[in-house]
Amino acid sequence: MISEPELEGEWGADRPAGQAGRPAQAPPEEGDRAAVRRPRGPWAWALAGAVLASAGWAAVPELRDRYATTPRIAYRHAENLCRETGLDTLVKATAPVMTRHPSHREGPAVDWAHCEYFTEWEEGGTSYQMQVLVELHKKADPAVEFGQGSGLFPEALSAAAAAEAAEVPGLGERALMVEAPAFISGPRLRVLDGGAVFTLSVTWLGDVDKRGGTPGPDEDAVKAAMIEDMRALMGGLRK
Numbered sequence: 001m002i003s004e005p006e007l008e009g010e011w012g013a014d015r016p017a018g019q020a021g022r023p024a025q026a027p028p029e030e031g032d033r034a035a036v037r038r039p040r041g042p043w044a045w046a047l048a049g050a051v052l053a054s055a056g057w058a059a060v061p062e063l064r065d066r067y068a069t070t071p072r073i074a075y076r077h078a079e080n081l082c083r084e085t086g087l088d089t090l091v092k093a094t095a096p097v098m099t100r101h102p103s104h105r106e107g108p109a110v111d112w113a114h115c116e117y118f119t120e121w122e123e124g125g126t127s128y129q130m131q132v133l134v135e136l137h138k139k140a141d142p143a144v145e146f147g148q149g150s151g152l153f154p155e156a157l158s159a160a161a162a163a164e165a166a167e168v169p170g171l172g173e174r175a176l177m178v179e180a181p182a183f184i185s186g187p188r189l190r191v192l193d194g195g196a197v198f199t200l201s202v203t204w205l206g207d208v209d210k211r212g213g214t215p216g217p218d219e220d221a222v223k224a225a226m227i228e229d230m231r232a233l234m235g236g237l238r239k
Contacts, residue, residue, distance in 0.1 A: 098119055171227065
């Protein structure tokens with residue numbers, strides 16, 4: 001029932017002022033509540049959608065970081081890697097380069113470029129073979145297998161991985177100078193930076209002299225030259 005004060009327009013002090021002048025309705029019976037429930041206005045659905053959309057956008061970076069598998073690649077692919085570096089510092093520490101042999105391949109998972117250098121040889125001296133390999137991994141993260149001997153030349157890298165390796169600071173995310181096994185003369189420098197893996201190796205062969213020894217270079221100087229040439233190569237290929 002409608003009370004007498006409401007018919008006369010008299011409202012209690014606890015009633016909101018914005019409702020003055022509105023006729024009051026008796027509360028519905030229990031069985032009629034569903035029938036008199038007012039539907040939500042369009043603005044309510046729009047607000048709910050905006051809240052859900054905002055929550056979705058806020059979650060995108062976290063989901064992307066959690067499920068993204070494409071590694072970051074900050075370097076460009078070189079079809080002729082021999083033109084990108086002459087290994088100038090390394091050549092000064094070893095011998096002049098006589099021939100260069102480039103090769104490359106672009107694939108759905110990995111783009112790679114390779115250059116092989118051969119130095120001049122003189123009787124009684126030492127000849128050198130230097131190889132540079134750049135791998136750009138576009139799908140799988142190479143950090144998982146870095147330093148374990150995997151790569152485009154698994155036999156050689158597996159042998160080198162079993163040898164002693166030393167961390168080299170200041171190159172990419174991680175760099176290793178791998179000492180060559182007993183049957184290989186020369187070190188190998190491996191650098192990981194995002195989805196890019198760089199490998200620089202040096203091997204040498206010398207004539208056996210009358211005392212039964214084999215001439216060779218200053219290995220510390222060779223390693224220092226490898227680090228400098230690797231830094232220059234990475235800088236030249238950076239996008």
